[in-house]
Amino acid sequence: MSEKPESYEAAVERLEQIIDRLDSGQAGLRETLELCGEGRDLVTYCTAELDAVGEGLKELKLDELAANLAASTEAGGA
Amino acid sequence: MGETLEPDHIAVRAPQLPGPFAVGRYARKLQEEMRRRARVLLIGEVTGVGRSKVQAYFELRDGEGAVPCVIWLDDLEKAGLPEGSLRDGAEVVIAGGPDYYPGGGQASPSFSFRATHVRLAGEGDLLARLEALRKQLKAEGLFQLQGQLRRPALPKTIGVVTAESGAARRDLLAGLERRGWGGTVVWAFAPVQDRHAAPAITAAIQDLAAQPQVEAIVVTRGGGSLADLWAFCDETLCRTVAMLRVPVVSAVGHERDSTLIDDVAAIACSTPTHAAEAAVPLDCGTARLGLERAAAVLSRAAEGAVRARTPHLVALARGPARALRRERLALNQKTREIRAASERGIAGRLGFQRRVAGVVLERAARRAAGAEMERRRAALHRAEVALRAHEPERTLERGYALVEDRQGEPVTDVSAASAAERVKLRFADGTVGARIEENR
Numbered sequence: 001m002s003e004k005p006e007s008y009e010a011a012v013e014r015l016e017q018i019i020d021r022l023d024s025g026q027a028g029l030r031e032t033l034e035l036c037g038e039g040r041d042l043v044t045y046c047t048a049e050l051d052a053v054g055e056g057l058k059e060l061k062l063d064e065l066a067a068n069l070a071a072s073t074e075a076g077g078a
Numbered sequence: 079m080g081e082t083l084e085p086d087h088i089a090v091r092a093p094q095l096p097g098p099f100a101v102g103r104y105a106r107k108l109q110e111e112m113r114r115r116a117r118v119l120l121i122g123e124v125t126g127v128g129r130s131k132v133q134a135y136f137e138l139r140d141g142e143g144a145v146p147c148v149i150w151l152d153d154l155e156k157a158g159l160p161e162g163s164l165r166d167g168a169e170v171v172i173a174g175g176p177d178y179y180p181g182g183g184q185a186s187p188s189f190s191f192r193a194t195h196v197r198l199a200g201e202g203d204l205l206a207r208l209e210a211l212r213k214q215l216k217a218e219g220l221f222q223l224q225g226q227l228r229r230p231a232l233p234k235t236i237g238v239v240t241a242e243s244g245a246a247r248r249d250l251l252a253g254l255e256r257r258g259w260g261g262t263v264v265w266a267f268a269p270v271q272d273r274h275a276a277p278a279i280t281a282a283i284q285d286l287a288a289q290p291q292v293e294a295i296v297v298t299r300g301g302g303s304l305a306d307l308w309a310f311c312d313e314t315l316c317r318t319v320a321m322l323r324v325p326v327v328s329a330v331g332h333e334r335d336s337t338l339i340d341d342v343a344a345i346a347c348s349t350p351t352h353a354a355e356a357a358v359p360l361d362c363g364t365a366r367l368g369l370e371r372a373a374a375v376l377s378r379a380a381e382g383a384v385r386a387r388t389p390h391l392v393a394l395a396r397g398p399a400r401a402l403r404r405e406r407l408a409l410n411q412k413t414r415e416i417r418a419a420s421e422r423g424i425a426g427r428l429g430f431q432r433r434v435a436g437v438v439l440e441r442a443a444r445r446a447a448g449a450e451m452e453r454r455r456a457a458l459h460r461a462e463v464a465l466r467a468h469e470p471e472r473t474l475e476r477g478y479a480l481v482e483d484r485q486g487e488p489v490t491d492v493s494a495a496s497a498a499e500r501v502k503l504r505f506a507d508g509t510v511g512a513r514i515e516e517n518r
Contacts, residue, residue, distance in 0.1 A: 007230060007231070008232040009231040009232075012231075019375050022375065022376075039372065039376040043373045046365070049232055050362055052234055055260050056260045057251070057255060057260045058261070061266075062266040065289055066289065
């Protein structure tokens with residue numbers, strides 16, 4: 001992927017632009033193949049984002065989150 | 079430095095004012111002044127209720143300040159409040175005016191608001207207060223701030239402020255699961271209905287917003303009267319929400335626009351279920367289907383683009399070969415024409431040249447030997463070589479073949495070849511038969 005999208009919604013917006021352009025039939029062969037490559041990268045990114053929230057809802061209390069954060073900060077600093 | 083500082087004990091000269099008066103007399107005068115002030119109605123929240131033998135005392139406060147209040151127990155009884163309703167957290171309206179107790183030999187002086195009547199604040203009182211606060215916050219531009227924040231379509235972590243035991247918590251979870259969302263919910267539990275609620279909710283929201291993972295915050299509780307939901311109209315709480323950099327979704331009660339937090343939040347919802355949809359705007363199941371469709375469109379587009387252009391590319395690839403064949407046919411035709419013309423011309427020229435050669439040779443024989451004879455013989459040899467170069471046999475020796483029909487006539491074009499059906503191919507070293515099979 002040339003550049004990571006700013007957000008899921010930015011990726012989807014660009015993907016829709018690409019599909020609109022392809023649907024218009026105005027893109028030449030080279031542009032079509034480039035757009036398809038970029039579009040596939042965006043689909044891969046969006047799928048990964050969905051997978052990140054696709055493994056079942058997790059619940060934490062605020063103090064647990066804060067403790068986890070402190071532990072990971074310590075581990076990172078060690 | 080050189081500056082001279084005055085010693086502390088040198089008193090600054092007292093300003094020229096009336097007095098000095100005896101303080102006891104001044105205190106009584108102050109009491110008279112206070113009691114002359116206009117009587118008014120005050121509304122606020124009761125805190126720190128206490129009783130002596132003859133009167134009840136408490137503080138009446140809101141987000142901006144407080145006033146110490148007292149009421150004679152007789153007056154309190156006449157007010158006819160339900161038993162135990164003058165308690166901490168109660169919203170009340172009191173009638174009265176300021177008073178000052180000058181104290182005595184042993185008793186300390188004190189200021190208080192002397193209430194002569196008290197009633198619980200009704201919906202109308204609260205709405206009037208709410209409206210005033212709403213106007214103020216709106217005028218300060220606090221209603222727009224949250225609305226300008228970006229709300230992520232697919233947050234991975236959301237914070238939730240609600241009561242630990244309550245239907246709102248369950249409904250919110252159900253709403254998130256219906257979204258197909260399996261991220262992380264961070265709970266910050268807080269009381270949602272007493273005088274401790276507003277500060278606790280404010281602190282919980284601030285704590286959640288301080289966590290970098292938290293991308294949106296939901297504040298929710300079930301329905302109730304405006305008095306029940308009053309914590310969510312707290313000025314400090316609402317100012318805090320308005321200034322946060324994390325979007326807040328409010329879902330308090332069931333009535334739209336009934337609490338002030340709805341006005342300052344990024345988005346206000348009528349139920350916890352709607353709040354789940356607002357916190358995670360993307361339906362994950364639908365999004366997956368959309369991505370699958372997009373992937374299929376991209377594959378079709380890529381394959382289709384190549385397939386659609388294949389015939390054109392093939393045609394382009396065949397172009398040079400076709401042009402070459404055309405040129406080759408034209409060249410062959412020219413060759414045949416030249417050969418035919420050459421054969422016709424050679425026969426004529428050969429007879430003439432032979433006659434010339436005979437005359438020349440005769441003259442040469444007559445002149446007998448000598449240098450002239452030698453030179454002329456050399457010239458004659460060159461002429462003979464040049465003549466031979468034009469003979470058809472030389473052409474055949476270079477790899478060309480002459481096509482002739484059965485009668486030995488040259489076949490010079492395709493139609494003649496098709497008509498002949500069987501032809502002879504004459505090479506330099508002999509002739510072979512051939513059959514015309516196809517006319518392209």
